[in-house]
Amino acid sequence: MQDLSGKVALVTGAASGIGRAIAQAYADAGAKVAVADIAADKARDAARSMGPDAIGLAMDVTDEDQVEEGFAQTARELGPVDILVSNAGIQIISPIVDLSYADWKRMLAIHMDGAFLTTRAAMRQMIAAGRGGSIILMGSAHSHVASKFKAPYVAAKHGLLGLARVIAKEGAANGIRANVICPGFVRTPLVEKQIPEQAKELGISEEAVIRDVMLKDTVDGEFTTLEDIADTALFLAGFGSNALTGQSLLVSHGWHMA
Template sequence: MKLDGKVAVITGGASGIGYQIAERFVEAGGRVAIADVNMDSAQEAASKLGDQAMAVEMDVTNEQAVNDGVDKVAEKWGSIDILLSNAGIQIVHRVEDFPFEEWKKLTSIHLDGAFLTTKACIKHMYKQNSGVLLYMGSVHSKEASPLKSAYVAAKHGILGLARVMAVEGAKYGVRSNVICPGFVETPLVKKQIPEQAENLGISEQEVRDNVMLGRTVDKEFTQTSDIAELALFLAAFPTNALTGQSVVASHGWYMN
């Protein structure tokens, strides 16, 4: 699967899954804009990828910042071919203890960020009659887990947005799909283990083996490299036959 110079905007691209995808896109011949709220981190990540990468400071909850960042990429490289809406955080509480400000923070980064980056990118995609919108969903786009009301709500919302974009974008040659990982072995996930152990009153090992991996077929975490390969497949797919879909990579935790 090759990208042949196509330009991708990757939010939250300075680390974790986002960076792994950026690296894989460059290997496949793409050009990537590492969009991150931390410009130093974005610049450091882009420097590792060479001339085919650029850094863009972007708070995905700020419409002006999103518009300016996307336009900057289009000005440099002439097009916006792929959006990977990946920026996200995790906050866990029982609903009765969930501070509203923290609910709004999480849902804004995930869902508002997906909307704002979509709106900014399709302005360019529609003009060129082609484009790929990829959203980082989750198994929690399909399932629910305790303590994750805001995250589950946001990830379900992303699924809806992506489906609408598959319908609206079709006449402009723009396709839209959602990547739905299970638990990926990242610092964000590792950070949740002691938090959930405390909230649920169980051991960290029980969180790992039962809460996170209990429904997988092999008790294995999904790897960032797995998600990068899936993202490349969806980005480089040659036609719009594959649109409006959500693809789950979860070691069998969720089976369509």
């Protein structure tokens, strides 16, 4: 299951953080990889580091035309997509009473609209190619639990579970699987940014945010690592049957157990 030779993968939000780690793991396993990111130059730089079978794409996942063109370019240069990882995301920390409607809509557009648009494009290519595929949505432990000051993020991450289950039902006849990876806190720039924001909202120190908020309910007080998530994405990409579809895999050091 760790050999992806002959497969084509497209990973969104892949210029850095979790997305880049997954894209690199796929390249190391022999896949041709499209590194898609809103930061086009960074996507191209990341792709160059992954070898000649990787390309960098400019992709705003909320822009239908950019998504369609990114998938078309991937098909032209690498072949039709076998693996999609819908990973692009942002975080906004705010109490509901202070949250602007624009920020609410922006969060849902990136996380939910982006997952829909990339999934639709991937499924169309997978069905036309006739060799099935794996669609992986990047959820969160917040797909199952809630935290203060993260209303649109929690709502969107819960929504991805429902989307994946529908994809699994509709895709099964064509050998298309859909699953959600639900990480705990991974110390990416996105999480680093949250630490002072949470400290300000809660009136506590940054050390207390890490110890008493982010890692309080883990079994070992440890952050989830990029390698943990990349290994899970590699496993799901290579799994060969519909036995594992419509599921969410929590990778959170026991923060939430389902």
